[in-house]
Amino acid sequence: MADAPPSALLTPTPDDDGAPFWAYTARGELRIQACADPACAELRFPPRPCCPHCRSFDSEWRAMSGQGRIWSYVVPHPPLLPAYAAQAPYNAIVVELADAPRIRLVGNLVASADARLDSVDPDRIRIGAKVQVVFARVDGFALPRWVLERP
Structure with a gap:
């Protein structure tokens, strides 16, 4: 699909937590944020600063x-x-x-x-x-x- 005129179509408004998701999609990769605490390691979407399962602030991005x-x-x-x-x-x-x-x-x-x-x-x-x-x-x-x- 050719690029549409700016603001014609709905596009993301990345925040600090979601910016890595869009950086990976720009490289053709689908990655999902995950808790980096090995005792938890739960995936989460949408991206956020704190793990909703264990409350850790450590995260990583896993390839899907x-x-x-x-x-x-x-x-x-x-x-x-x-x-x-x-x-x-x-x-x-x-x-x-x-x-x-x-x-x-x-x-x-x-x-x-x-x-x-x-x-x-x-x-x-x-x-x-x-x-x-x-x-x-x-x-x-x-x-x-x-x-x-x-x-």
Whole structure:
């Protein structure tokens, strides 16, 4: 997908805790924050300064396989923002990560990394379908999007 005009599409507003997530996506990597205390080691998303499980402030970023499954989805009618009207109907999916089932990310199911948001027919979307992360460049960010493992 070609870069859209600045501010036309929803893009992240990174904070100190989430900035590493976006730095990794810019390199084509999906990493999730984890507690660095070996007695805990729990993954957490969204990123935050303190582990909600053990209260440690030590963290690290673990590489994920980028595989997951569709946990939920919606096809908004009509588009909620004018910048998305030309791509309607599009989808928003919630993906449960294969290597971290308690971690769920929101994105779009697309035919390829550079495809439009409406590139997958909404009738083809199924809860439980296996997906793989891809990264689309939008307004200077590499946004995680998802493609079906078996299109």
